[in-house]
Amino acid sequence: MRTLIVDDEPLARARLKRLLSAHTQIDCIGEAENATDALNLVQQLQPDLVMLDIEMPDTDGLALAETINQLPLPPAIIFVTAHPQHALDAYSVGPSDYLLKPVDASRLKTALERVGTPTRAHIEKQDELNPWISYQVGNSLRRIRFDKVQYFMAEDKVVKMVFDGGEAILNESLNRIEASYQGLVVRAHRHLLINISRMNTLNKIDGLYFVSLYGCDERLNISRRKASELKIYIFHNHSSA
Structure with missing residues (x-):
């Protein structure tokens, strides 16, 4: 599963990449530290999954997710954040899952397994297109x-x-x-x-x-x-x- 990591903190990206390396089905194809770079990489690399931080300095992850979901074939999104108060707003854009930092390895495993099952939002998007x-x-x-x-x-x-x-x-x-x-x-x-x-x-x-x-x-x-x-x-x- 081709995966893009988006987080403005280099240490957070490195830790998540290390956790993802334990999963043979995951191929980390790129990293981005802001929404602008992330959107460009999504369009260029066509990932299957985006691991997306919510609080970033320019455009936040919620707004970026809404933009990504407008693409013809949007990737699945797993939010990764230190702020649980964003959960309700996050689910309004149809993510596959919502992980809290520091990310627990077993919880990450569950989230990745969930990506393998298409969400209702993705099924509806496919049927529309x-x-x-x-x-x-x-x-x-x-x-x-x-x-x-x-x-x-x-x-x-x-x-x-x-x-x-x-x-x-x-x-x-x-x-x-x-x-x-x-x-x-x-x-x-x-x-x-x-x-x-x-x-x-x-x-x-x-x-x-x-x-x-x-x-x-x-x-x-x-x-x-x-x-x-x-x-x-x-x-x-x-x-x-």
């Missing part, structure tokens, strides 16, 4: 995560969902799908919704615009007036890759 979508195959109801979906196409009065490895007919209109997955899909033309995260390139051929998707061999025709909007999503996908 990458929800399940259900579809019918014969008499069976199946579901996949939204990041596996490529696009939705309305044709012959039905909506076809194309996903990695297959396709299915949905009993939903494009308008309903667009409303249900707002922010995850974009209307490419009247009969087509595209998974925003799957868009790769946009090309103009003989006056017509086509978009290609990651994992999809098909080129999809899009409306001319939507081309500029889709270019923005494609640029964002490439810059965040």
